[in-house]
Amino acid sequence: MNMNLEIRISLFLLVCGLSSTLAQTNITCESKTKTTCEECLTNTSCLWCISSKSCMTYPYSTILPSNSLCPLNDARWGQCTINFQTLIITLSVLGVIIIIAFFICLFSCCKCENCGNSIKENKMQRKAEKRTSAQEQRRADMMARHDEIRQKYGLSRGSAYAKFDNPA
Template sequence: MSLGICLSLFLLVCGLSSSLAQSNNTCETYSQTNCQQCLSNVSCLWCIQSSSCLTYPYQTILPPSSLCPLNDARWGQCGINFQTLIITLSVLAAVIIIGFFICLFYYCKCENCGNSLQERKMQRKAEKRSTEQEHRRTEMMARHDEIREKYGLSKAGNAYARFDNP
């Protein structure tokens, strides 16, 4: 039922119903019938207030209230009026748009949070590695200094001076 309405609305918006309106059976010939027979032609609009079948004004997308009030206008299905259809479609579109933006903002925020968190973790690890490396370097230099003192090699003097004087 709703698939038929959506398909009919799509045909209407695309302007394909204009070619149907030029067929031999005009909508006004269905005025003496009922809603179902009138709406069998996609280009027709049934007005409950006047019990008439009218050619849908596809140039304006929505029928003007002078032609037929939205509460009384039927198109595609006899059980659904334009006012209900417009409200339903607008609420559905708003929910989809809001959902899209919520997902978009959530994804962007989580991606930024994840990157900054990862960057901070990487910086902390790099700092830890550099401090450990510096600590090892100072320990190694201290051991080298001890070895130099043990064998009488001073850091300030010539390292080979001892070997020159036997």
């Protein structure tokens, strides 16, 4: 029970620490407005705008910063050398390439599966032929045994009335 209380206190302190960290980032981003891009982007929640030379908190609610806040071409986040416009274009091209590669792999696998089906069909056909030939061999062996038994007891394979034709 004591451990349960300790866990609750730890979680409470963690949540309070996170909320105070978020409150501090709001203050620190805006306080670095008249500094350099590198100093602003030391905090990952900050966004640097080249045109206004201002540091601001990244607008997470809108995913991308609005054009009125900072044009995409002038916005920097994470690194000062890459702008949002280039980043978005690059990521979208990579996404399309990954999707195309996925569909190419999917279609090639389906094609190979169809090729595999013809191989499987050939294999099944060979097995069926082996079974048929084995069955014919067993049938021939059985007929030979039956003929031996008929010969042993003097029964001919001809008509059932043949023994009445030849008086013994």
